[in-house]
Amino acid sequence: MIKYILKRIIQVIPVLLGVSIIVFLMLSLSPGDPARLALGMNAKPEQIEAFNHENGLDQPVLVQYVNYMKGLVTGNLGVSYTTKQAVTKMIAVRLPATCILAFGSLVLTYLIAIPLGILLAVKQNTFFDDAFRVVALIVSSIPAFWLGLLLMLLFSVKLGILPSNGFDTPLHWILPLLCSCFGTWAGSSRYIRAMVLDTIRQDYVRTARAKGTPERQVLFRHAFKNALLPLITSIGFSIGNFFGGSIVIEQVFGINGMGRMMLSALREKDIPTVMAGVIITAIMIALGNLVADLLYGVVDPRIRAVYTSGGKKLKKRRPPHEPASRPHTDRRPQAEALALDGCMAAHAPQPYGGYRHDPLCADRDRLLQRPAFQRL
Numbered sequence: 212m213i214k215y216i217l218k219r220i221i222q223v224i225p226v227l228l229g230v231s232i233i234v235f236l237m238l239s240l241s242p243g244d245p246a247r248l249a250l251g252m253n254a255k256p257e258q259i260e261a262f263n264h265e266n267g268l269d270q271p272v273l274v275q276y277v278n279y280m281k282g283l284v285t286g287n288l289g290v291s292y293t294t295k296q297a298v299t300k301m302i303a304v305r306l307p308a309t310c311i312l313a314f315g316s317l318v319l320t321y322l323i324a325i326p327l328g329i330l331l332a333v334k335q336n337t338f339f340d341d342a343f344r345v346v347a348l349i350v351s352s353i354p355a356f357w358l359g360l361l362l363m364l365l366f367s368v369k370l371g372i373l374p375s376n377g378f379d380t381p382l383h384w385i386l387p388l389l390c391s392c393f394g395t396w397a398g399s400s401r402y403i404r405a406m407v408l409d410t411i412r413q414d415y416v417r418t419a420r421a422k423g424t425p426e427r428q429v430l431f432r433h434a435f436k437n438a439l440l441p442l443i444t445s446i447g448f449s450i451g452n453f454f455g456g457s458i459v460i461e462q463v464f465g466i467n468g469m470g471r472m473m474l475s476a477l478r479e480k481d482i483p484t485v486m487a488g489v490i491i492t493a494i495m496i497a498l499g500n501l502v503a504d505l506l507y508g509v510v511d512p513r514i515r516a517v518y519t520s521g522g523k524k525l526k527k528r529r530p531p532h533e534p535a536s537r538p539h540t541d542r543r544p545q546a547e548a549l550a551l552d553g554c555m556a557a558h559a560p561q562p563y564g565g566y567r568h569d570p571l572c573a574d575r576d577r578l579l580q581r582p583a584f585q586r587l
């Protein structure tokens with residue numbers, strides 16, 4: 212298991228390297244001067260030249276990327292062009308809010324979607340199933356920013372029971388979490404419904420029902436447990452979606468998080484800040500996929516056996532009564548005997564007289580002289 216985890220962590224390194232190259236080239240080659248955006252349009256040429264020299268922007272793009280990666284390896288994410296603060300400190304302040312928003316939305320989504328999806332599978336082709344299909348389509352079509360404005364108008368302005376912005380207390384978390392998971396729980400419940408229905412149609416579920424197993428036990432012990440593998444895959448991908456999609460929610464509710472920081476840095480072409488945000492997002496997505504792979508082993512014993520064997524294919528176990536090696540037998544005499552029987556039948560008398568000639572058996576007399584046939 213440890214070897215497998217280390218192998219997956221090593222595989223993340225080329226992914227992060229490729230992401231960093233693409234993002235750095237896009238930021239460096241995009242229009243706009245970071246010095247002008249940071250110092251203002253009235254900055255003097257001497258100030259712009261000093262800014263570019265201080266931040267290494269007067270060097271070639273390849274040299275800039277190599278210098279940035281050297282700092283990244285040592286834990287130095289650079290200094291923001293606009294705030295003049297260390298990017299590491301900026302991320303340390305904003306990352307907890309984004310993690311609470313992303314993982315809280317993930318948990319809330321599947322707390323609603325899993326029981327609802329199972330219920331839709333049990334109530335297949337009923338009025339409840341058909342009505343929810345329409346509701347899911349409507350809910351999935353609502354934009355998150357528009358829903359966030361409606362929630363603030365209702366619960367903050369009209370009713371005055373929930374705060375409209377900030378993320379300081381658990382009371383501030385309610386509206387952002389509801390807005391973040393509102394568009395995903397409907398689609399996730401439909402996905403879980405399809406997985407459970409596919410599992411219910413399997414032969415082992417039909418056998419469990421024929422044995423008289425209670426329907427609740429058939430549903431949760433046999434059907435849902437075997438439908439967990441696609442669900443785990445969906446959860447692994449959802450971690451990246453919630454983490455990357457927090458930009459809109461943080462902007463609407465005024466949350467001081469990673470998404471809002473990256474959006475502001477993109478406007479100012481703050482390359483160190485954007486690069487740090489993208490790399491951390493990529494790491495979170497890779498960790499989500501790694502956790503999903505490890506959960507496969509918890510759910511499926513076959514995958515867990517592959518993990519413990521170091522990724523090698525398991526050999527088929529020999530029954531205890533079967534010998535370790537079978538005695539070698541020469542099958543050539545039996546084959547030659549079968550060939551001789553074929554030759555005899557080919558030259559047997561026909562019903563209307565005469566013999567049927569087979570050119571393949573012309574050397575049957577020579578075949579009879581072999582020592583294998585002399586011992587028969």
